[in-house]
Structure formats: structure tokens, C-alpha cells
Amino acid sequence: MQQNNREAIRQILIFNQEGMDEFASYAKKAIEDVMNCFPDYKDRFPIKIVGNWKSGNYRTYENGKFNLTPYESIDWYIEQAKKKAIEEGRWEPTKQINVDEMCHCLLLDPYFRKIPQFGIYLTKYDLYSYNASNYCLGQTVPGGFSVISTNRFWNTNKFDIANFQTVVQHEFGHILFFTNGDRSNVKEALGPHCTVAYCIMQQRMNGNMSDITEKRLFRKLRGFPPMCPDCSKQGVSTLDRVCEIYKNGLVGR
Numbered sequence: 141m142q143q144n145n146r147e148a149i150r151q152i153l154i155f156n157q158e159g160m161d162e163f164a165s166y167a168k169k170a171i172e173d174v175m176n177c178f179p180d181y182k183d184r185f186p187i188k189i190v191g192n193w194k195s196g197n198y199r200t201y202e203n204g205k206f207n208l209t210p211y212e213s214i215d216w217y218i219e220q221a222k223k224k225a226i227e228e229g230r231w232e233p234t235k236q237i238n239v240d241e242m243c244h245c246l247l248l249d250p251y252f253r254k255i256p257q258f259g260i261y262l263t264k265y266d267l268y269s270y271n272a273s274n275y276c277l278g279q280t281v282p283g284g285f286s287v288i289s290t291n292r293f294w295n296t297n298k299f300d301i302a303n304f305q306t307v308v309q310h311e312f313g314h315i316l317f318f319t320n321g322d323r324s325n326v327k328e329a330l331g332p333h334c335t336v337a338y339c340i341m342q343q344r345m346n347g348n349m350s351d352i353t354e355k356r357l358f359r360k361l362r363g364f365p366p367m368c369p370d371c372s373k374q375g376v377s378t379l380d381r382v383c384e385i386y387k388n389g390l391v392g393r
């Protein structure tokens with residue numbers, strides 16, 4: 141297979157709340173590590189940091205105040221999740237936002253339909269969902285996008301880059317359907333998760349990914365991928381399917 145300088149089929153775009161550029165670059169590196177495990181597809185799925193995106197008409201002036209225009213900025217999506225949290229009495233005590241609401245709005249994103257993409261959305265707010273009512277580190281719509289919070293990776297003043305990157309890779313793995321398929325080493329725990337003892341696609345119900353991060357870094361030093369061969373295989377099958385759809389789309393034009 142030809143490997144270099146082929147046309148991009150689908151971009152992997154990283155968006156973030158204001159003031160989070162540093163975290164976007166940690167996320168990019170994490171995803172690069174995963175995509176490096178798929179050399180035949182790497183150039184067709186380029187990774188790009190978009191940052192705190194807003195369109196030209198991201199806000200309107202009405203009755204003496206500015207309002208964010210629906211779907212026209214990252215801040216608007218976060219505002220929706222925050223509004224929901226206020227409604228549900230979560231914002232005041234815990235400063236958490238409702239990730240289900242954010243995913244719901246992102247599913248209706250008109251740009252998502254126009255520009256083929258996998259999206260990573262970073263927020264500094266803590267997340268809760270109807271499934272994980274206490275808190276969650278991230279949530280993914282497979283085949284689409286992930287919303288990930290940096291909030292739980294702060295240990296006093298130090299940011300735990302390695303554990304954050306494990307979670308980014310895990311959520312990105314859900315985007316690529318790593319834990320799909322008829323597999324004996326996948327079990328249901330808030331979505332399908334891998335049971336292979338070193339794989340990043342394992343679930344930790346207490347949110348502590350440190351043991352997985354340790355194994356991941358150990359493997360990385362030795363040139364091994366962060367996921368197991370079965371998760372890898374599912375990744376190839378997803379990327380291949382996306383390429384097929386693209387090819388067939390061209391034929392039909």
C-alpha cells in the first residue's frame with residue numbers, strides 16, 4: 141500500500157475551552173501515539189489542533205447584551221452543558237457540567253456534517269452524566285467525538301500529563317470502536333471495555349487509570365502499542381471502513 145502524502149479522508153480535530161492550548165498539545169501527542177500504530181492510515185487521518193474555535197458570527201447583540209450563537213463556537217457547547225447543570229442543581233455545589241447535554245448538542249453540529257471529522261473536545265470543567273452521576277473523565281460517541289475533562293488530573297498544582305494522555309487515548313479508542321466486535325475479552329461496564337491486563341481500553345470504575353498508565357509507558361519505551369492486538373484489529377477495521385465509504389462516495393459522484 142502506498143503510504144505517503146495521500147489525500148486526507150477524515151481529520152482528527154482537537155478543540156478546547158479558552159486557555160487550554162497546552163492541554164490540546166498533550167492530547168495531540170497522545171492521539172499521534174495511537175495513530176502511529178496504524179501506519180497504513182496515518183496520512184489519511186491527519187491530527188490538527190483547532191483550539192478555541194469560534195465562527196465569524198459566534199455572538200449576537202440583543203437587548204443590551206451579547207449572546208452566543210448556537211453551534212458557532214466551542215464556548216456555546218460548553219454553555220449548554222453548564223446551563224443544564226444549573227437547571228439540575230449541579231453547577232453551584234460542584235462546578236460540574238452535564239456531558240450528555242454537550243454530546244447531544246454536538247450530535248446536531250452542522251459543521252460535523254459538512255466536514256468529515258473525528259472530534260476531541262477538551263474542557264476544564266468537571267463532568268457528570270446520567271450514567272456516571274458522580275463524575276466522569278470523558279464521554280465518547282463512537283464514530284464521532286469525545287468530550288474530555290482535564291479537571292481530575294490536577295494533583296494540587298501539578299498536572300498529571302501521563303494519566304490525562306491515557307484517558308485521551310482510551311476515549312479516542314472508543315471513537316474508533318476498539319472494543320466492538322464479537323470478542324471474548326470485552327465486557328460491559330458503562331459501555332464495552334477490554335479485559336486485557338495492559339490495554340488502555342480497560343475500564344476503571346473508580347476513575348483511577350494509574351496502573352494502566354504505568355503499563356502503557358513501560359510498553360511505549362519498548363516500542364509496543366498502548367492497546368492490545370484485538371483492540372488494534374477493530375481500529376484497523378473502522379479506519380478501513382471509513383476509507384471504503386470515502387472511495388464509494390467518489391465513485392458515486
Ligand SMILES: [Zn+2]
Pocket residue numbers: 310314331333343
Ligand atoms: Zn471507556
Ligand SMILES: [Zn+2]
Pocket residue numbers: 334335336339340341367368369370371372
Ligand atoms: Zn484491548
